[in-house]
Amino acid sequence: MHLFTSGRKAGFSLIELLVIVMILGVLSSIALPQYRRSVERARVAEALTMVRAIYDSCERLSWENGKDHCGVAVQSGIANFRKLDIMAKGTFANNALTLNTENFAYTLGNIITATAIKGDYRGAKISFDGRTFTCSTSGLSGESAKACTVWGASTWNE
DSSP, rough: OOOOOOOOOSSSHHHHHHHHHHHHHHHHHHHHHHHHHHHHHHHHHHHHHHHHHHHHHHHHHHHHHSSHHHHHHHHOOOOTTTTSOOOOEEEETTTEEEESSSHHHHHHHHHEEEOOOOSTTTOEEEEOOSSSSEETTTTTOOGGHHHHHTTTTTGOOO
16 A cells, blocks of 8 residues: 555546536637637628728729729729729629628628628628728627627728
8 A cells, every 4th residue: 555545546526627617618708709700800800801901902904994983993894892992702793793701792882791691690791991991780680780899890990
């Protein structure tokens, strides 16, 4: 018999294992929503960057063709996603006026719009008019209606 062991076998008791499982459960219940929120904000940051790049590219194309702004170039048929000088991974729809990517559908017009097509916030929209980003969840319910809050929309125009 060893000096430092009692008569019982080495290992964890059932109570000790239950306490460890409970602690892991509490930690994961705190960490998982924060992780999801961070992932969602990263997706939105990508969408904001993309919307701005689309707008800038459309403006360059419209100036090169003597049009006042992107919306006029789109309406006159000069601008569509195939003619813009940006690289984007996705598929075109609606005569190349819509670009569907993994997370958002981007639409050209007077205002550039990104609509979430995946996840809890499906249907929420980000718009950019050249000066201001706007988040819209009108007509949505459940988690989708909370998109602007989760995305941090109040900090976009500072």
